[in-house]
Amino acid sequence: MSIRVARRAAAAVVVGLMAVTAGCTTGEPARAPDGADKVTYLTAFASFGREAYAWVALEKGFFRDRGIEVEIKPGQGSADNLKLLAAGQAQFSANDLSGVMITLGQGDYQGDVRAVAAIQQRTLNSITVLESSGITTPADLVGKRVGGVPGGAPMLLWPAYAKLAGIDPGSVQWVNAPAQQTPGLLAAGRVDGIGQFTVARGTVEKAAQGRPVHLLPYSDVIADLYGNAVIAPMSLIRDDPDLVRRFSEAILEGLVYSIDHPDEAGQILHKHVPSADPAAAAQEVALMQPYVLSNARAGVLDPERIARAIAVLQGAGVIPAGLTPADVIASGFAAGPA
16 A cells, blocks of 8 residues: 555544534534535635645545535634634634634633644644844744734744743734735844744745745644644534534545645645745645654544643643633544554
8 A cells, every 4th residue: 555545544544433522503504506515614824835735625526525515715813713613604614723722721612613633733833033033042032023813823822932932922022914914024024023834934935035034833842732623613513423524534635635745736726826836835735744644643633632732821821720622622523642
């Protein structure tokens, strides 16, 4: 069996084992004339290359093969995506799981949504700066300006990252900006750094006209954090578990296919989002490989890791005590570790 086939099989096994329990209220998916389930999926952030796997699943027919008609819309971070899910305006989204935990821990949407599958097994969050800035450590950020999306994971996680890195979170000024504009703000010198994913290095360097960047990955300071995860409303998990299973299978198949075919994934993204640079997108997809398959099983969510991540966030004072793994992931949907 080839590595590609094995990976796709692993993804299918993970989601194929999923079962369901949960409950609450949101909108239900409609039906297409051919009987397919019509759903809306929100990307985590805009239409960057790291989001290409959703369009790959669409283009390759992975959703269609499972009786699903998907409309893909660019998301704008955890706060906005969770609001739309809770309001029934979308059925699925990708969100940074740490950002989701912070939002849930603060009491928002805790009864409305759960994670059902992991996209990346390690967090991609970082502060990205130009090498020419001279910023090489978290301490160098003191007194600087960092651009980010309000409600986005880099901003939500910043207090925990800063405290664990030994600096005052308030010593850095965050500048609100849409996800698409952050690379341009950095390139123009309007901010000293941006909250960005590690795999976006090429996209940011292109915006900076080839100037190299330096990354301060959150994973260097905070352990046990997942990257993005597929989030679904609890009402959908309760009322139509088969749809949640089929959607998870399709998007994980698209994810693993993209990892194995990054150049094709970049071209597919460009076809559906003409403003996306296919080469930069392919680079992002290729760089995701160790994050997606770090434990050789795409989609895995481990409740014990979730518990450790919650403890870190609580210890840093980012969320109060009380949040549990059962508040974050749907019981039975997240397969255990290999």
